Amino acid sequence: MAEFAFAIPGDPDQRTGGYLYDRRLAAELPRQDWQVRPVRLPDGFPFPDAADLAATNRLLAGLPDDMPVMIDGLAFGAMPEVVARHAARLRLVALVHHPLGYETGLSPQAADRLVASERAALAHARHVVVTSTTTAQTLATTFGVAEAKLTVALPGTDPLPVATGSGDAAPALLAVGSVLPRKDFPALVDALATLQDLPWRLVIAGSLVRDLVEAGRLRAAIDRHGLAERVSLTGEVAADELHALLHRSDLFVSSSRYEGFGMALAEAVAAGLPVVAVA
Known part of the structure; x- marks a missing residue:
């Protein structure tokens, strides 16, 4: 079974869509004959400080040469210098849920910085996995990612019983x-x-x-x-x-x-x- 490192920032048990997707992906990869090595990155992403970046650099440096390493986009796009340092030695794959700079509430300057950072980082990815065709189109047209490097892996949904509704007069x-x-x-x-x-x-x-x-x-x-x-x-x-x-x-x-x-x-x-x- 081939080994595959999966680097995720912060607590991997958070119940957000992105973290739920990451956890399910890690659980399913062994069925495709991949042994997943979890790598927990610092909590500070997508706004890492110098200590966060130094710790991330050390974690990646500790991985063996030529290892496939998938890095969640919450971190990947925010550390272009670290990514560039390891791109030749590791087989880096970015997992992008949506661009960091598209988060609502950012100042125009912060959004522009994140877009530029993510564009620079993605240039060093050997492959990019995205969770929707919309994100794939955005990365191809706005972030300069070649379509041949993009794979769309849509989130799945487990079967659920059909909702019965509240039965109340007030919906x-x-x-x-x-x-x-x-x-x-x-x-x-x-x-x-x-x-x-x-x-x-x-x-x-x-x-x-x-x-x-x-x-x-x-x-x-x-x-x-x-x-x-x-x-x-x-x-x-x-x-x-x-x-x-x-x-x-x-x-x-x-x-x-x-x-x-x-x-x-x-x-x-x-x-x-x-x-x-x-x-």
Whole structure:
């Protein structure tokens, strides 16, 4: 069985779409006769400091020559100098969920720096795996990645029982995702505030601690519209809790401004829920 290093920044057990994808990929690779060697990179990506970059350099230097090394894009695009240092010795593969500079809430200068950094780093990748055709097109047209170096590996969805719905007079709406600027849950609350004459209730399931400022914006929007009794924030939920929420919801809603793929939407469709999403 060939050995394959998989480098992921931070806690690999985080319940975001990207980390869930990475964990499933690592679990499935042995079925393709790859022995996966996990490499945990520092937490600071995609904004690493000098210590994070030095530690990452040491971790890559400790891998044997010619080893295939897949690096999650949260780190790969943010360390072009480190990537360049090891590109000739290791078979580096970038795993890109979506470009770092496309994250909502960045200043134009920070976004431009991340785009330039990721473009420089990707030039040193022997191959690039992306999770959607949209991301593949973006990397080919904007980041200069040759189409021959790109492989689209779509996220899958496990079979789910068809949702039964809430059975309530007030439709149960569900939104899923970490509370981050890109998900723009305050805009969802603002939109629903215009429908207060209609019966509905909303559950937002996702981490409230990844961006405390954005979580504060969301809570302020709920309070401003007087919707505390109609909008529930669960925080991050485990897989079985999420499946239970999907099963008893009537409609899935998404205010996300950008998605590399949209795994939460796909899971809602797998459960048979109708979806309303931002274009």
